[in-house]
Amino acid sequence: xxxxxxxxxxxxxxxxxxxxxxxxxxxxxxxxxxxxxxxxxxxxxxxxxxxxxxxxxxxxxxxxxxxxxxxxxxxxxxxxxxxxxxxxxxxxxxxxxxxxxxxxxxxxxxxxxxxxxxxxxxxxxxxxxxxxxxxxx
Amino acid sequence: xxxxxxxxxxxxxxxxxxxxxxxxxxxxxxxxxxxxxxxxxxxxxxxxxxxxxxxxxxxxxxxxxxxxxxxxxxxxxxxxxxxxxxxxxxxxxxxxxxxxxxxxxxxxxxxxxxxxxxxxxxxxxxxxxxxxxxxxxxxxxxxxxxxxxxxxxxxxxxxxxxxxxxxxxxxxxxxxxxxxxxxxxxxxxxxxxxxxxxxxxxxxxxxxxxxxxxxxxxxxxxxxxxxxxxxxxxxxxxxxxxxxxxxxxxxxxxxxxxxxxxxxxxxxxxxxxxxxxxxxxxxxxx
Numbered sequence: 001x002x003x004x005x006x007x008x009x010x011x012x013x014x015x016x017x018x019x020x021x022x023x024x025x026x027x028x029x030x031x032x033x034x035x036x037x038x039x040x041x042x043x044x045x046x047x048x049x050x051x052x053x054x055x056x057x058x059x060x061x062x063x064x065x066x067x068x069x070x071x072x073x074x075x076x077x078x079x080x081x082x083x084x085x086x087x088x089x090x091x092x093x094x095x096x097x098x099x100x101x102x103x104x105x106x107x108x109x110x111x112x113x114x115x116x117x118x119x120x121x122x123x124x125x126x127x128x129x130x131x132x133x134x135x136x137x
Numbered sequence: 138x139x140x141x142x143x144x145x146x147x148x149x150x151x152x153x154x155x156x157x158x159x160x161x162x163x164x165x166x167x168x169x170x171x172x173x174x175x176x177x178x179x180x181x182x183x184x185x186x187x188x189x190x191x192x193x194x195x196x197x198x199x200x201x202x203x204x205x206x207x208x209x210x211x212x213x214x215x216x217x218x219x220x221x222x223x224x225x226x227x228x229x230x231x232x233x234x235x236x237x238x239x240x241x242x243x244x245x246x247x248x249x250x251x252x253x254x255x256x257x258x259x260x261x262x263x264x265x266x267x268x269x270x271x272x273x274x275x276x277x278x279x280x281x282x283x284x285x286x287x288x289x290x291x292x293x294x295x296x297x298x299x300x301x302x303x304x305x306x307x308x309x310x311x312x313x314x315x316x317x318x319x320x321x322x323x324x325x326x327x328x329x330x331x332x333x334x335x336x337x338x339x340x341x342x343x344x345x346x347x348x349x350x351x352x353x354x355x356x357x358x359x360x361x362x363x364x365x366x367x368x369x370x371x372x373x374x375x376x377x378x379x380x381x382x383x384x385x386x387x388x389x390x391x392x393x394x395x396x397x398x399x400x401x402x403x404x405x406x407x408x409x410x411x412x413x414x415x416x417x418x419x420x421x422x423x
Contacts, residue, residue, distance in 0.1 A: 012285035044344030
């Protein structure tokens with residue numbers, strides 16, 4: 001039984017993570033999946049949310065949105081359109097984006113794209129969650 | 138014979154130019170390093186995406202209908218889209234002129250079909266605009282700091298025009314970064330997409346239908362190909378400029394040396410002449 005599984009997280013601009021992890025939680029477009037070493041091969045679309053993984057005794061979090069997940073028994077590859085590790089997240093900006101999106105949804109003007117506003121809101125929530133800020137309601 | 142003052146002025150001017158070319162060389166060296174880092178940083182995503190397209194493609198190989206996907210269908214190439222990626226700025230040796238020449242050759246060798254150029258970079262745009270070649274679009278100010286998010290919309294328009302059969306093929310023409318000293322124009326077809334061969338077959342659990350997955354993968358593949366070409370071209374541009382400016386700095390050094398020797402000779406001549414005048418003057422008095 002393998003102890004760890006190789007996790008690779010890449011965006012078009014750079015490779016973010018490439019290290020063995022004990023487990024990883026991934027937001028797919030159909031909900032979160034948990035992956036442990038020797039998982040069955042799987043392909044899925046990446047959703048919007050927080051990807052978290054355990055290495056050593058640490059849990060690290062990355063806000064991701066859009067892309068793909070490929071799981072093989074020995075490795076997990078995540079191709080994300082956007083990925084921000086918790087340390088790089090600008091909480092102020094995410095809060096502002098969240099407020100803007102909520103405002104837009106609360107008072108929908110004709111001509112705005114509801115789906116886009118919802119996605120913007122979810123991205124902002126994911127960033128806040130990854131940064132360790134619980135989303136207050 | 139030029140006067141001493143003229144020569145001094147000339148040397149000073151060449152020295153100024155040399156300082157400029159040397160500074161440009163340094164700047165290019167720094168930018169090249171950054172551009173190279175970006176090319177390297179973008180590689181893992183590109184590699185994984187290619188393998189992914191291969192895997193999904195392999196899983197669907199038996200699917201007849203798949204091959205009628207708008208981005209995979211090959212048709213006679215009557216209307217060709219050529220994406221010409223040049224630099225925005227010159228002073229980079231033959232970097233831009235090589236590309237424009239290649240583009241002309243491409244036009245000549247595809248004269249039986251209609252070729253429309255989309256220019257990324259000012260140099261290519263200006264070149265073909267001056268020759269009244271119609272462009273389908275021009276993008277200036279991208280090279281150097283192009284982010285994926287800048288390039289993706291351009292790719293999306295190419296994809297749309299292809300999918301709606303306004304074009305039958307899309308080619309990229311750009312300078313490939315071979316090494317510091319060599320940049321080579323390459324022509325690459327991005328549409329229709331050729332699904333890369335995947336050697337190892339694997340049974341996947343699909344969260345979505347594989348078709349759906351492939352349909353969203355294919356446009357990304359094209360976007361990434363364009364992004365990659367822009368990054369390569371940027372690295373090549375800085376390498377070319379660095380080489381060109383290095384050569385210019387050396388040439389300026391040689392010119393300064395030659396002019397200095399010439400100037401010394403002129404000065405020596407005038408000293409000699411003055412001496413002769415003094416000596417003949419003194420001799421005449423005796």
